[in-house]
Amino acid sequence: MSDFQMFIDGVRCEASSGASRAAINPATGKPFATVAWGGREDARRAIAAANKAAPRWADVPLFERADLLIRIASLLEERVDALADILATELGKPRRSEAVIEACDFVAIFFRQAAEMARYQEGATSLARDPKKRLLSFHRPHGTVAVITPWNFPAMIPSEYIPYAIVQGNTVVWTPAPTAAATAATLMGWMAEAGLPAGVVNLVIGPGDEVGDELVINPGTHAIAMTGSSATGRLISTRCGLKPRLLELGGNGPTIVLPDADPEKAAAAIAPACFFAAGQVCSAAERVLVAKSIEAPFVQAMAEQAKNWVPGDPWDEATTMGPQNNPGVVAKMEEHVADAIARGATLISGGKRPKRPGFFHEPTVLSGISADSLVNTEETFGPIAPIRSFETEDEAQNLVEASNLGLVSSVFTENIDQAWHWAEWLRTGIVVINDNSNFWEPHVAFGGMSGTGSGVGRLGGRHVLDFMSNLQTVAFHVR
Numbered sequence: 001m002s003d004f005q006m007f008i009d010g011v012r013c014e015a016s017s018g019a020s021r022a023a024i025n026p027a028t029g030k031p032f033a034t035v036a037w038g039g040r041e042d043a044r045r046a047i048a049a050a051n052k053a054a055p056r057w058a059d060v061p062l063f064e065r066a067d068l069l070i071r072i073a074s075l076l077e078e079r080v081d082a083l084a085d086i087l088a089t090e091l092g093k094p095r096r097s098e099a100v101i102e103a104c105d106f107v108a109i110f111f112r113q114a115a116e117m118a119r120y121q122e123g124a125t126s127l128a129r130d131p132k133k134r135l136l137s138f139h140r141p142h143g144t145v146a147v148i149t150p151w152n153f154p155a156m157i158p159s160e161y162i163p164y165a166i167v168q169g170n171t172v173v174w175t176p177a178p179t180a181a182a183t184a185a186t187l188m189g190w191m192a193e194a195g196l197p198a199g200v201v202n203l204v205i206g207p208g209d210e211v212g213d214e215l216v217i218n219p220g221t222h223a224i225a226m227t228g229s230s231a232t233g234r235l236i237s238t239r240c241g242l243k244p245r246l247l248e249l250g251g252n253g254p255t256i257v258l259p260d261a262d263p264e265k266a267a268a269a270i271a272p273a274c275f276f277a278a279g280q281v282c283s284a285a286e287r288v289l290v291a292k293s294i295e296a297p298f299v300q301a302m303a304e305q306a307k308n309w310v311p312g313d314p315w316d317e318a319t320t321m322g323p324q325n326n327p328g329v330v331a332k333m334e335e336h337v338a339d340a341i342a343r344g345a346t347l348i349s350g351g352k353r354p355k356r357p358g359f360f361h362e363p364t365v366l367s368g369i370s371a372d373s374l375v376n377t378e379e380t381f382g383p384i385a386p387i388r389s390f391e392t393e394d395e396a397q398n399l400v401e402a403s404n405l406g407l408v409s410s411v412f413t414e415n416i417d418q419a420w421h422w423a424e425w426l427r428t429g430i431v432v433i434n435d436n437s438n439f440w441e442p443h444v445a446f447g448g449m450s451g452t453g454s455g456v457g458r459l460g461g462r463h464v465l466d467f468m469s470n471l472q473t474v475a476f477h478v479r
Contacts, residue, residue, distance in 0.1 A: 003033035004185035006042060006205050009049035010198025012189070015206070016041045023182050026323040027092035027314050027358045035181040038206035043173070043214035046202035050144040050171035051220050053199025058141050058169040065167045066115035072163070072194040073111035079190060080104045083155055083183075088314040090182045091154065092323040092358065095314050098277060106156040107187075109442055114163035117465050126473075134476040139469035141169035142244065143222035146215035148208075148236075150228050151325050152280040154180030155187060160442075160459050161225045161246075162201060168468040172201045173221065175212055179325055181205040208232070216240045225467070227282075230379070230405065230453040237456075246467045248447055249455040250379040251282045251407030254400050255437055256422060257298060259291035261412035266290075267301035269412070271385070273436035275309040275363045278322050279383040280329070283408040283430075283437050287369075287376055288387045289396050295389040299367045302385055303349045309363040309383065311354055323359045324382060333361040333382040336374045340386060343370040350383075371402050379405060400426070406452030410437040427452060 002020040005012040014020070015038040022031035057065075076083070083103035088095040093102070126135040145165045149158045154176060165172050176184035188203040204211050215221055216239045223244040224236060230250040237245065255273065257266045273285035290298045312319035324330045330353060337351050350364030367387045369375055375386035376399070390396040400409075410432040411422045423431040427449045432439045440446055443461035448454020457467055 002036040004035040004182045004205075006036045006038055007185070007188045007192065007201075007203040008042070008046045009052075009202065010192065015039065016045070021178070023090060024179070024326075025089055025092060025358075026179075026325055029358050032089055033182055035178070035185065036205055038204050039210045040214045042204050042206065043175070043211045044218065046173045046204045047144060047215070047218050047220040049199040049202050050173050053197065054141070054143050054171045057166070057171055057197065057200050060169070062118055062167065062169070065169065066119050068195055069111045069115035069163050069167055072191050072196070073108040073115070075190055075194045076108040076111065083107065083186070086183050086186050087155060090180065091151065091325070092314050093277070094319045094322050096317050097320055098322065099314070102153060102156050106153070106442070107159045110156075110159035111163040113442055113461060114167045114465065117462055118164075118167040121462070121465060128475070132478055134478060135473055136476065137471050137473045139168060140472045141469060143170065144220060145170045145172050145223045145225055145468065146221040147172050147174040148212050148215065148224070148226040148228065149174070149176050149180070149184075151177035151180040152277060154183040157227050158184065158187065160227070160464065164464045165225070165468045166200055168465065170223075170468055171199060173204060173215055174201060175204050175206065175208075175215060178205065178207065213239065223468070233455060234453075244467065246457040246459070246464065247455045248282070248459050249407070249453060250405055251284070251286065251448075251454055252379045252403040252405040253285050253287040253409060253437060254403075255285040255288045255410045256396060256400075256412070257288065257290040257294065258411065258413040258415070258418055259293050260414045260418075261291075261294065263290075263294045263298035264301045266412040267298055267305050269434070269436045270410075271302065271305035271308070273410070273438045274385040275306065275321055275383045276438060278311075278324055278361070280325065280381055281438055282379075283440065284381070285385065285410070285437050286380055287399070287403070288385055289399055290387060290389055292389040292391045295367070295387075299348060299365070299387055302365050302387065306349050306363045306365050306385070311360045311362065312356070321363060321383060324361055325359065327359055329382060330359050330361050333364075333380070333384065336378075336380050336382070336384065337364060337366070339374045340366050340369050343373045345369045345373065345386070371399055376402050378403075397425070404452055405454050406449035407447070407454040408432065408437045410435065429454065429458070
């Protein structure tokens, strides 16, 4: 038996093949459990279970579905410590400074928010040219929604989708990133304990090119919701046909520090966006563009800020930064740092793996990065602060346009005219003024701008609630 199993049609289960694989603690590099390892056949079983449950779940009154979400939220609030423990173990998140925050602030709130917003959502009435017609619009479920989630926030991100899907009357087949499977199995068990009916949410663990692909292409799923890389989002878009998609994809900043900004205050605000969660956040400050006139004090201040981010044992209260998720991510950090230096950047601090077990990379500050360096053109997704100076607005805008990602940006300035000017010019879904780019609250629209590689649609409150339903209009003829 695996320590962590899948969940199909209300029953914990192994993979059809009986396969399992080790769950690795990235802070030690060692196994801590095993997880069931499914494939296409398991995905098909889960889709069949979801489709079987869909008609009866859609018939449950919305207020009763909302009541279930409140029960789940209450149970999650009771299990904050247990959830923080699994996040610290499976992801290496520093328990005090990251795991508890995710468990306490960003899981149950989504279930409560989905319940309350759904209770107060409205349909619509419209006037018709035909005086004998009455037009009424209603929210109807899609059917079965495929939910595909990543490893960086393995409790929060599923909660951005699943409660909104089920409160609207959909059923769900959920596949998490394999390196977040233990957290997913834990959450799935708690939802069932709170009274989730069989088949309403089904969990399948396995490789993305089998399980994830089956959820995308199978005609038994009727909408796709995914957070992940831009490359995966593009692949899903080519495979899913005409299914509705909500894709929250990669980001690459930028953070822009204008000449009138206070360099020390800006550095203090920006550092968390570079190093929180070891930089593994889609809204991280992946590119820091600073006015030439304040470059020197700003770089010095960033180097000082980096000292506050201490990689280490997630259970040690002195630890403020955890590991990268897997060896491949650490290798990517090394590649991006080496590429930046080869193209003329200066390594200010960090830049290598610390001498300790696990998949760690030091918090790193680079200055003088080139426009064509990987840290400027790609999503690094690690604890690197790549700094580039600019002398003119045109130069800064050319640097911004070196990347085609458009998720979140931030601007530091004391000039309100400049703040509005940049906010209206930047093609990112969120522009944060005088704070770091990781700002977000659960009801706020979050997603990439059209024409960029950062996604389709919007997460956050009513936006995801609307996505999880069809709007059906009834034209009623009166005599």
